[in-house]
Amino acid sequence: MSRVLSPIAALGALTLSALAALGRLAIFTGQTFAHMIRPPFYIKEFGAALMNVGYFSLPVIGLTTLFTGGALALQIYAGGARFSAEAVVPQIVAIGIVRELGPVMVGLMIAARVTSSIAAEIATMKVTEQLDALVTLSTHPMKYLTVPRVLAGIIVVPMLVAVGNIIGIMGGWAVAVGTLDFNSATYLQNTADFLETSDIISSLAKGAVNGGIATLMGCYYGMNSGRGAMGVGRATKGSVEAAAVLILAANFVLTGIFFSS
């Protein structure tokens, strides 16, 4: 009997564990947003987070989207040639980058670069009792560490997405004009004509959500890290995995919301 029931018990335990983790994350998210609207506000820490999440991410975002745009142009040209549709390269690059690849690539790069560093930093602070030290110095760790980072992510990642979109489109333009014999002015004109305001709004909204997810996961896993070097390693790995999966899932949901009709 127990052999029959053990897989069911294991499934039940897994479900309960997953729901408990979801509940803890939901509480953490709620607390973060509640602290955002209650003083004190740590402006200096917010400024530092803006620089770390935004400014210092520009090189990796620029290179990633540049190569993505270039590869996309080559793929669309090669694929379009099968049914004489090579001319649609500017339009498809623009829509592909702005609607999907820009926000997703930026989100994933932020998860790789920022989420991991936030998780490792906060987890190390926890392991070395720096979080306890903050409390004894009358400073709430969520207000001092989580709120500035999450707020910076929500504000600055859409800007990174905007920059990434432009660079991605220019990557496609460079390949199209440089190697596929497209006319430069026509390419840019077709891109501008084809994009709609809703494309840009959806792109920036996805950026804000992705920025929030990436920074929140870094803080959550860091704050809930286990002990020692292994604890820090697990927190860092878990934060990047969770951020990447949630960014892709949120992208799917937001695409459904913006474009299903």
Place this chain on the structure above:
Amino acid sequence: MIRFENVHKAFGSNRVLRGVNLHIPKGESMVIIGGSGTGKSVALKSVLGLVKPDSGTIFVDGKDASEGDHDAFLARFGMLFQGGALFDSLPVWQNVAFRLLRGSLKRPTEEARAIAVEKLRRVGLKEEVADRYPAELSGGMQKRVGLARAIAAEPEIIFFDEPTTGLDPIMSGVINELIREIVVEMGATAMTITHDMSSVRAIADKVAMLHDGVIQWTGPVAKMDDSGDPYVAQFISGSAEGPIEAVR
């Protein structure tokens, strides 16, 4: 000033504190001794709210430590952590002046820096250290910076968590002397946890022995060697034979 009344705390099935009763009068330096994993840190952190007791009450000046304005409550405390717990991302002077740069005790930056430099001098560090980062300092210097941070806001109560762990005997002696001097000149109430007997003799007015989740013995440091308590006697002698089980 600080009174533990029947404080219990368990982590899962591990019952760490099983009814701790202890009184630390105002201006007295109490040192809690006990083996590793006996709950000394848990007892100390329970006062500050870093660990919540399962039952029992901790009173500070007759008021339940878990009630009231927690920020105002914590502003009365300074704490030296075992590993220093200095903030890596901040230079030394901002670590020391952390409480003076934000919150209810906020001062102008120049004034906060001047206080930090003065406190660094008090613990034997030169002004040049102020602009360095914690990672650039030796273990002894980090302890001194931690001590300077603990006293920066002139707290009424100072906690010391294993103040000499990881230091050589000479540096341990220096830190012990500094702690004693500072506690006496500030008139602060001090609670120290340690298993370093040289710290106990240098810092303590009174000693409490924590074992099996309860205070086994408490008394003046002068009576510690003749306490007649088998736990204290074994702990002082460092013998493997006695009521404290030693895993080989």
